[in-house]
Amino acid sequence: MTDTRVLLEVENLHTQFDTSAGMVRAVDGISYTVNEGETVGIVGESGCGKSVGAMSILRLIPDPPGRIASGSVRFDGKDLLTMNDAEIREVRGGQISMVFQEPMTSLNPVLSIGLQLCETMEIHLKLGPEEAKARAIELLDLVGISEPARRLQQYPHHLSGGMRQRVMIALALSCKPKLIIADEPTTALDVTIQAQILELMKDLSNRLRVALIIITHNLGVVARYADRVYVMYAGRIVESGSASDIYHRPVHPYTLGLLRSVPRLDRPRGERLIPIDGHPPDLTREIHGCAYRPRCSFAVERCAHEAPRIEEVAPGHASACFEKARLERLLKEAS
Amino acid sequence: MSAIAGATARPDTSPAIQTEQPLLEVRNLKMHFTVAEGLLSRRKASKIKAVDDVSFTIARGETLGLVGESGCGKTTTGRCILHLEKPTSGEIIFEGQNLTNLDRKALNEKRERMQVIFQDPYSSLNPRMKVGDIIGEPMKVHGIHPDRNKRDQRVAELLSVCGLNPKFMDRYPHEMSGGQRQRVGIARALSLNPDFIVCDEAVSALDVSIQAQVINLLENLREQFNLSYLFIAHDLSVVRHLCHRVAVMYLGRMVELADSDELFSNPLHPYTQALLEAVPIPDPEIERRRAHRIMKGEVPSPINPPSGCVFHPRCPLAVDSCRQEVPQLRELKPGHWVACPRV
Numbered sequence: 001m002t003d004t005r006v007l008l009e010v011e012n013l014h015t016q017f018d019t020s021a022g023m024v025r026a027v028d029g030i031s032y033t034v035n036e037g038e039t040v041g042i043v044g045e046s047g048c049g050k051s052v053g054a055m056s057i058l059r060l061i062p063d064p065p066g067r068i069a070s071g072s073v074r075f076d077g078k079d080l081l082t083m084n085d086a087e088i089r090e091v092r093g094g095q096i097s098m099v100f101q102e103p104m105t106s107l108n109p110v111l112s113i114g115l116q117l118c119e120t121m122e123i124h125l126k127l128g129p130e131e132a133k134a135r136a137i138e139l140l141d142l143v144g145i146s147e148p149a150r151r152l153q154q155y156p157h158h159l160s161g162g163m164r165q166r167v168m169i170a171l172a173l174s175c176k177p178k179l180i181i182a183d184e185p186t187t188a189l190d191v192t193i194q195a196q197i198l199e200l201m202k203d204l205s206n207r208l209r210v211a212l213i214i215i216t217h218n219l220g221v222v223a224r225y226a227d228r229v230y231v232m233y234a235g236r237i238v239e240s241g242s243a244s245d246i247y248h249r250p251v252h253p254y255t256l257g258l259l260r261s262v263p264r265l266d267r268p269r270g271e272r273l274i275p276i277d278g279h280p281p282d283l284t285r286e287i288h289g290c291a292y293r294p295r296c297s298f299a300v301e302r303c304a305h306e307a308p309r310i311e312e313v314a315p316g317h318a319s320a321c322f323e324k325a326r327l328e329r330l331l332k333e334a335s
Numbered sequence: 336m337s338a339i340a341g342a343t344a345r346p347d348t349s350p351a352i353q354t355e356q357p358l359l360e361v362r363n364l365k366m367h368f369t370v371a372e373g374l375l376s377r378r379k380a381s382k383i384k385a386v387d388d389v390s391f392t393i394a395r396g397e398t399l400g401l402v403g404e405s406g407c408g409k410t411t412t413g414r415c416i417l418h419l420e421k422p423t424s425g426e427i428i429f430e431g432q433n434l435t436n437l438d439r440k441a442l443n444e445k446r447e448r449m450q451v452i453f454q455d456p457y458s459s460l461n462p463r464m465k466v467g468d469i470i471g472e473p474m475k476v477h478g479i480h481p482d483r484n485k486r487d488q489r490v491a492e493l494l495s496v497c498g499l500n501p502k503f504m505d506r507y508p509h510e511m512s513g514g515q516r517q518r519v520g521i522a523r524a525l526s527l528n529p530d531f532i533v534c535d536e537a538v539s540a541l542d543v544s545i546q547a548q549v550i551n552l553l554e555n556l557r558e559q560f561n562l563s564y565l566f567i568a569h570d571l572s573v574v575r576h577l578c579h580r581v582a583v584m585y586l587g588r589m590v591e592l593a594d595s596d597e598l599f600s601n602p603l604h605p606y607t608q609a610l611l612e613a614v615p616i617p618d619p620e621i622e623r624r625r626a627h628r629i630m631k632g633e634v635p636s637p638i639n640p641p642s643g644c645v646f647h648p649r650c651p652l653a654v655d656s657c658r659q660e661v662p663q664l665r666e667l668k669p670g671h672w673v674a675c676p677r678v
Contacts, residue, residue, distance in 0.1 A: 045542035045543060045544060045545075046513075046542050160633055162633055163633075190404035190405050190569065190634070191404065191569065191571070191610060191613045191614055192404065192609060192610060192613045192629075192630050193404075193633060194613065195612075195613035195615075195627070195629050195630075196629050196630075196631075199627060199629050217542065217543060218615070219543070219617035220572070220614065220615030220616055220617045221615050222617075223615060223616065223617045223618055223619045223621075223622050224615040224616075224619075224622040224627075243619040244619050244620065247617065247618055247619050247620075248618075248619075248620070257544060258543055258544065259617065261543055261544050261546070261547030261548075262543050262547070262572070262617055263547075263550065263570075263572040263573050263575065263576035263577075264572055264575075264576075264616055264617060264618075265571055265572045265575055265599065265611065265614050265616055266616050266618075266621065267575070267576070268575075268596055269575060269576060269577070269578065269579070269595045269596060270576075271576070272551070273547040273550055273551055273576070274547070275544060275545075275547035275548040275550075275551060276544035276547070276548075277548075279512050279514060279515075279544075279545060280542075
C-alpha cells in the first residue's frame with residue numbers, strides 16, 4: 001500500500017440494544033481506520049460486535065431496539081452519523097456497499113437478477129434502462145458468471161449459492177463504490193467456492209481500487225487476504241496491526257489464545273490445541289475492568305477494576321492490555 | 336469412569352497396521368434416493384446416487400475422517416451406518432455382524448453400541464426437556480438403570496466427564512451456551528457406553544475458542560474409552576487435527592483414502608489437491624508463499640451427474656477416457672487409495 005489516504009475513520013463508536021434482559025453494549029467504543037484501496041480484516045467470535053460495528057457505519061441498526069449512542073464515522077471527509085436520511089441513502093449502495101453472509105436471503109426472491117441490478121444503478125447512477133442493462137451484463141461478466149445476458153431474466157432460486165454470492169458482488173460493485181463491507185461473505189459456502197469468491201473479491205478490489213472490510217471469524221481467511229487486522233472481543237477492539245504483527249507478534253492474550261486454539265492444515269495430527277478456558281461474557285451485565293480477565297492467564301489485580309485502553313506497542317501495532325509488555329517479552333523468549 | 340467396562344487406554348498405534356478385525360466395515364454401500372421431478376406433475380422420477388459404492392473400515396480406537404463439500408454424501412453415509420436410512424445395497428458389518436440383515440430386536444441391541452453427535456447444538460436437543468432427561472433418555476429407552484436415582488447418578492457422572500457441572504442436570508437447553516449444549520449432546524452419545532460414534536459436523540457450529548475445547552474433549556474421550564469415531568466434517572483443518580485416516584468424497588463416490596499425515600502432505604487425487612489448496616492457513620507469511628490455484632466451476636447436480644468420472648468437468652488432468660470410464664480405487668502406496676487412473 002503506497003497510498004495511505006484515510007477513507008473511513010470510525011471514532012469511539014458505541015452501539016447499544018435494549019433487550020428484555022437489559023441494555024446490551026454490543027459495540028463499546030471502537031475506533032478504526034480504513035485506507036483507500038486496502039483490505040482490512042475484522043475478526044472475532046460470535047457476539048463480539050464485529051457485524052454490529054460494521055452495520056453501524058451505514059446506520060443499518062434497527063432502531064428501536066438498537067441505537068448508536070455516541071461516536072463518529074467519517075467517510076471521505078463527511079460524517080455519516082449526522083447525515084439526514086436522503087444523504088445516507090446516497091452513500092448506502094452508492095459509495096459504500098455491503099456483501100452479506102447469506103446469499104439466499106440477501107437477494108429478493110421474487111425479482112429477477114436483472115431488475116435488482118438495474119434498479120440500483122438507475123437510482124444511484126441515474127442511468128437509463130438500456131444503459132443500466134448493458135452495464136449489468138458487463139458486471140455479471142466481470143464477476144465470472146457465464147451467459148450474463150440470459151441470467152438477467154433469471155431469479156435467485158435458479159442460481160447456486162456461489163453464483164448468488166457472485167451476483168451480490170456484482171450488485172456491490174455496480175455503483176462504483178469506494179468501500180465494500182463484506183460480512184462473513186463466504187461462511188455459508190463450500191471451501192472451493194469460498195476460495196473462488198474471496199479470490200474474486202480481492203482481485204476486483206485491487207483492480208478497481210476499492211477498499212474492502214472483511215468481517216469474519218475465520219483466521220485463515222484474514223491471513224490470506226487482509227493487509228491490516230482488528231481483533232474484537234466483547235464489543236471492543238483488543239488488538240490491531242498488520243497481518244504479520246497479529247499472527248507473528250500478538251500482544252494481546254486473546255489474540256494469542258485464538259491463534260493457539262485454531263487447528264491448522266499444516267500441523268500434524270495429535271498436536272494439542274490450547275483452548276481458551278471459559279466462554280465470552282454476557283454483555284447484558286455490566287463488565288468491570290477488562291472483559292477478557294476471567295479467561296486470561298496474564299490477568300493481574302488491576303485488570304479487575306480498570307478497563308485497559310488500546311495503546312501502541314510499535315508503529316501501527318496496538319493492544320488493549322496492561323500486561324502487553326510482559327506478554328511480548330515472554331513470546332520473544334519462547335521464540 | 337467405572338461404568339464403562341473394559342475400557343483400557345491403549346497407545347496410539349497406527350490403525351493402518353492393525354491386523355485385528357475392524358470394529359466397523361462398510362462394503363459397497365449404495366444409497367440411491369428417488370425424486371419426482373416437477374412440482375405438480377409426477378413426470379419421470381430420477382435417481383440421486385447420494386452414496387455410490389463406498390467401502391471402508393474403522394478400527395477400534397480409530398478416528399476416520401469423512402470429508403467433502405455439500406452434497407458429496409458424507410452425512411448420508413453416516414446415517415446409513417446407523418441405520419437411520421436403509422441403504423439401497425451394500426453391507427455394514429459391525430463387530431463382525433452384518434447389520435443389514437438383522438431383525439429389529441437384534442439391530443436395536445447393536446444400536447446401543449453406535450451413537451451420533453449432531454452439528455447443531457440448538458436443534459438437536461429437545462427444548463422442553465431438562466438436560467438430565469435428555470442425557471438419561473437413551474438409558475430409559477434401552478432399559479439400562481430403570482431406577483431413577485441410579486440413572487441420575489450416571490447422568491451426573493456423564494456431565495462431569497464432559498466437563499460440565501452435574502448441577503446442569505436441572506437446566507433447560509436454552510439456559511446454556513452453544514459449547515455447553517454440544518457437551519450435553521456428547522454426554523447423551525456416551526450414555527450407553529458406545530464403541531462407535533458418528534460425529535456429524537460435531538464442532539462446525541462452534542466458535543474458535545469453544546471449538547478447541549470440544550475438540551480436545553472428543554480426543555480425550557476417545558483415548559479414555561477407546562472409542563472409534565467416524566468424523567464427518569467439511570473443515571479440513573479440524574480433520575487433520577483429529578483423524579488417523581481420512582476419506583475424501585465427491586458426488587457420492589470416494590475419491591481418495593489415506594493415512595491423515597500422508598493425505599495432507601501428499602494428496603494424489605486432483606480433487607483432494609484442489610480442496611487442500613482452497614483452505615487458508617492462519618499465517619500470512621505461509622499464505623504469501625502458497626500458490627493460490629483456484630479450482631473452477633461448481634459441484635454438478637447429483638440428479639444429472641457427469642458420465643464416467645464424476646469429477647472430470649473440473650479436473651485439470653482429465654482426458655477423453657475419463658468421460659466414459661468410472662475410475663476404481665487403486666492402492667498406490669500401502670494404505671493410500673486413489674480413484675484416478677491419471678495419477
